Amino acid sequence: MNDASSEDVFQNLISSNDTFLFDCDGVLWKGAKAVPGAxxxxxxxxxxxxxxxxxxxxSTKSRDKYVDKLSSLGYPSDKEKIFGTAYTSALYLKHIAKIDGKVYLIGNESMGEELDNVGIKHFGIGPDNVATSLDYDDIKRCKLDEDVNAVLVGFDGHISFSKLVRAGSYLRNPNCLFLATNSDARLPLGDCKHVVPGTGVMVASVCTVAAREPDVWCGKPGKFMFECIQKTIDINPDRAIMIGDNTKTDIVFGKQNSLKTLLVFSGVSSRDSVNSILESSDPALKEQVPDYVLPSLGDWAEFCS
Amino acid sequence: MNDASSEDVFQNLISSNDTFLFDCDGVLWKGAKAVPGAxxxxxxxxxxxxxxxxxxxxSTKSRDKYVDKLSSLGYPSDKEKIFGTAYTSALYLKHIAKIDGKVYLIGNESMGEELDNVGIKHFGIGPDNVATSLDYDDIKRCKLDEDVNAVLVGFDGHISFSKLVRAGSYLRNPNCLFLATNSDARLPLGDCKHVVPGTGVMVASVCTVAAREPDVWCGKPGKFMFECIQKTIDINPDRAIMIGDNTKTDIVFGKQNSLKTLLVFSGVSSRDSVNSILESSDPALKEQVPDYVLPSLGDWAEFCS
Incomplete structure (x- = not known):
C-alpha cells in the first residue's frame, strides 16, 4: 500500500492510466458540498x-439527475459516463432477468424513473403505513399483488413495517427474484453529527424477514456493475484505476476487476480501518487493501495547474 | 430427540417435572386465536x-396486558408468572444498568408502560418521519437529545428512517448501552399468507446502521430472562421443561439453563427445519435440538380429561 500524496506518485498514476473511475459520495462530494479541490x-x-x-x-439519482449534480458541483459530464445503481438495476431487470411481471420496489423516485425508462412495471415508491401492528386484520390490509416476480431494494427513506410485510411475503416465493442495489451501511455526509443510514440498512431488514440473501447485487462490488460499464465503454484494466472511499465496495470492486485501486480518507473508510484490515489474519479482508491511499482527492489539486 | 405424542411420554413428562415453562406465540396462540386444545x-x-x-x-404486551390476553384465550394466570421482554428490558435498565439518563426506545406502548412502571425516562414511541431523504437539512431535523445513554430496540410497527438515524447517532457513542429484546425474524400468525416481520428485523437494521451488536438481549435465549424468572420463582431445572415453537430461541434457552426442552410444530420451526439441524455438521446447531417434539400442544388434550 503506497501513499499517493506526492507529485511523483501523482504523475506516475497519470502516465500509467488511461481510465479513472470515480466513486461519488465521500470522494467528489459529501452531501450537497463538493470535496474542496476535487x-x-x-x-x-x-x-x-x-x-x-x-x-x-x-440509488437516489437517475443518470439524468447525476448529470445535474455533477455539473452543479464542478464536474461536467454526460450520462453515458455515469453508472449508478438506479440505472444498473433497471438494466439487470430488463436485459438479464427479462422480467415480464411487476417489480415490488423498496426504493425511490429515481429508481422508478430508470425502471420507467426501460419499460419495467413497478410499484412501492413513497410512504406505506397500511399496517403498523401484529394484529392479523391490520397485516391483511397489506394487499399482495400476485403479478410480482421481483423485489428490488435500494435506498428508501420511507422504509416501513408495511413495506417489510410486503417484501417478506413476495420473497416467500423462491421464484421471486431478489435484487439489491448495494450494502453500504452508512452515507458520508460531511460535518454531520448524525449517522446517516445507507441502503445496506434497508437490505439487512429485508434479508432478515425474507430469510434470504439477494440473488443479485446491482452495485459495487458486484460484477454486474462492471459488465454494464464494459458494455458501452472500452476499458483496458491494466491502464485503469478505481478511486473510492469505501474499502468494502470500491476497493473490492477494483480488485475483482483487475483495476488499480486508490482509497481516499474523505468518506467512509478511515486510516484506522485500513490499518485494522492490514493487521487482520482474515484472508477475505485482503481484497479490501487498496494499492494507494490519499487523504483527499483535493490534495492533488496543487499538481493540476 | 423423542416423539411426545403418546400418552406414555405425556405421563412420564408430568411425573418427572414440577415446572412447565411455556412460550406463547405459536404454542398457546397464533395471532388472536388460541391453538385448539392447548x-x-x-x-x-x-x-x-x-x-x-x-x-x-x-414485547408488544406489558405483564398486565398478558394477564388479559391469557385469560381471554382460556389460560387464567397472574402477572407474577408472566415474563415478557417489555418487562425484562425494564428490569435490566432499572436494576442492572441503573440508567439515570433517558432511553431512546424503538418499541411500542407496552414497552413504555413497563419502563414507566420502574421510573425509567424514555422517548421514541409512535410514528417518526421527520427525515425521509439523504438531504443534510432533512437529516438535521432529527434533533438529538444529549441525555440519552441507552437505546432499547423491541417490536416497533412504526420503524422508520428517522428512527434509524436517531438510533445510529446515539449508538455512535460507545458508552451508550444497546439493548435488544429478541432476534425473532418472523411472527407465527396462523393461516396468514403474509410474512410478518418480528423484532429481529428491527434489531438487524439498527445493528447495521450502528455497526454494533446489542450489548444485552433481554429475551430468550439470553441469560437475563432466566435470571429474572429465578429471582422471584423457585425452579429446580432437573424437574422443569421449556415448551416452545422456535429452536433458536426457546430450545437454546432451555438447554442453556439445563431445562428439558419440547418443540411444537405449530409455530415458527418446522419438522423439516429440525431435520436440517440434525443433519448439519455445525456443532453450534446442536444447542437447537429439542429433547422432545410434538405437532401441537393441543395433541395432549385427549389425555387431560
Missing part, C-alpha cells in the same frame, strides 16, 4: 484526454 | 399443582 483534479484529467467514469452505489 | 392442557397441569410459567419474547 473538481480541479477531475477536470485536469479530462483535459489531458483521460477517460473519466463515475461509478456510484447511491 | 388451554385444556395448560389448565390440566395447573390443576395437578404444577408450576406454570409463561416466557415470551414478544
Amino acid at each position: 473538481a480541479a483534479v477531475v477536470n485536469f484529467l479530462e483535459n489531458l484526454g483521460k477517460q473519466v467514469i463515475f461509478v456510484t452505489n447511491n | 388451554a385444556a392442557v395448560v389448565n390440566f397441569l395447573e390443576n395437578l399443582g404444577k408450576q406454570v410459567i409463561f416466557v415470551t419474547n414478544n
